Amino acid sequence: DTGVSQDPRHKITKRGQNVTFRCDPISEHNRLYWYRQTLGQGPEFLTYFQNEAQLEKSRLLSDRFSAERPKGSFSTLEIQRTEQGDSAMYLCASSLASRGDTQYFGPGTRLTVL
Amino acid sequence: AQKITQTQPGMFVQEKEAVTLDCTYDTSDPSYGLFWYKQPSSGEMIFLIYQGSYDQQNATEGRYSLNFQKARKSANLVISASQLGDSAMYFCAMREGTGSARQLTFGSGTQLTVLP
Numbered sequence: 001d002t003g004v005s006q007d008p009r010h011k012i013t014k015r016g017q018n019v020t021f022r023c024d025p026i027s028e029h030n031r032l033y034w035y036r037q038t039l040g041q042g043p044e045f046l047t048y049f050q051n052e053a054q055l056e057k058s059r060l061l062s063d064r065f066s067a068e069r070p071k072g073s074f075s076t077l078e079i080q081r082t083e084q085g086d087s088a089m090y091l092c093a094s095s096l097a098s099r100g101d102t103q104y105f106g107p108g109t110r111l112t113v114l
Numbered sequence: 115a116q117k118i119t120q121t122q123p124g125m126f127v128q129e130k131e132a133v134t135l136d137c138t139y140d141t142s143d144p145s146y147g148l149f150w151y152k153q154p155s156s157g158e159m160i161f162l163i164y165q166g167s168y169d170q171q172n173a174t175e176g177r178y179s180l181n182f183q184k185a186r187k188s189a190n191l192v193i194s195a196s197q198l199g200d201s202a203m204y205f206c207a208m209r210e211g212t213g214s215a216r217q218l219t220f221g222s223g224t225q226l227t228v229l230p
Contacts, residue, residue: 031216033216033217033218035218040222040223041222041223042118042205042207042220042221042222042223043159043205043218043220044220045217045218045219048216048217055216056216056217058217089157091159093159095216101147101209101216102149102161102164103149103161103218104161105151105158105159105160105161106158107156107157107158108157108158110157
């Protein structure tokens, strides 16, 4: 039973460039979440999918951010025109509607914007 | 107001001793879930334990137990027989309600160091 995987694990980019991250959830999980975590803080919610439908977006998700889950399986998170303030760990989690609807997290993608 | 408060930025415990990590929460929703996650220096968030607001008994998972005091709105994590591998950041999190919003709200975490 493989866990949540994320790619890449690390990304260094220059300000103004676009970046895209990928998340592969646990295979039977129909819910997928993106969070952002800055140093010394807990993760903050960005967006949530149930199957391919994006059901919730945080106000943290500015117009430069877009997320997709085209076939209800893997998801991508794209950041356009990156800014230094986008530097953070981007965490993906998945869950299955059951007792607790527990979210299981991937290893994260650490983004550094120079 | 903070929804999840973890007042201990850092904690030390001697190996094989028990330790309690504090968490208080704030919600007006009668239905909610409380979670604890462990984050080692590698970065991955590891699920430890879950407590539902309607659960009558405190949750336990191996060496982890959750001391749930609903009236005080606290959900403290107790780790028994600490091991060196327990050294990590620990986060308390809450999910409110049963509607479409499924996101977790996290506290700021407690850094636990287990001393040999």
